Amino acid sequence: MVVFIFEQPFGCIMIERRDIFQAISDPTRRVIIHKLAQGPLNIAQIVEDFDMSRQAIAKHIKVLKECGMISITQQGREQVCEAKIDQLDEVVDWVTKSRTLWNQRFEKLDQFLQNSK
């Protein structure tokens, strides 16, 4: 779990927050996200495809919600879950940053070789 520490006038407040990387770290949750990417579903509909108890899935749903990966709206007795796919941009951004650093590594090597001529 990520812990952010914000400096405050009267001291430090620590806020624990689940992040998107945690949301997609579990294979079951990744399947749930793919299902919801195709359209909103209630919890019972999500459970259908899994060989797992409703409560286990409900816990995953809870995690996904806390990570901001899905939104939930009440419709009668149903809890309709909708994926917030845009949130995955953060993951791609991080990977892109990694790749950029990686590529710059070779540029530096090239510069070194250029200077060595």
Place this chain on the structure above:
Amino acid sequence: MVVFIFEQPFGCIMIERRDIFQAISDPTRRVIIHKLAQGPLNIAQIVEDFDMSRQAIAKHIKVLKECGMISITQQGREQVCEAKIDQLDEVVDWVTKSRTLWNQRFEKLDQFLQNSK
């Protein structure tokens, strides 16, 4: 942890495998990956920037290795770690798949609206 079950002639073999999503799920490991993306480092050099024991970092290094996210080569008494950035493609592929499903969702809605005319 992911468990893959492969059907075999003489029954089932279950193989436990850490995956790349687990590698990047921890914020400390993400920082380590970014550091290594800029060039190979030994464990002591990685530890330098963290307010954490060497052993804790060594455990993260172990996880990253098991996930195939880094390779380690022995150089004298040093363990030199190198990032395998290409492995992150799997993450991007998964996100891309999610986005594709998401976009198809709207295409289906469009088709529905077209047919309703």
Place this chain on the structure above:
DNA sequence: TATTTGTACAACCAAATGGTTGTGTTTATA
């Protein structure tokens, strides 16, 4: 109205996670 459906909440559990400290070994270096 009686029953089924969709869900929440709580207790419980084993295993994994993310950290610690302590000890020992090999490899450089003063």
Place this chain on the structure above:
DNA sequence: TATAAACACAACCATTTGGTTGTACAAATA
């Protein structure tokens, strides 16, 4: 050669994770 550096291995610990079962309740439905 003595010491320091880089590391491995093990034991330990608290918390989190990912699952279970049981109970209860409100909303549809027969």
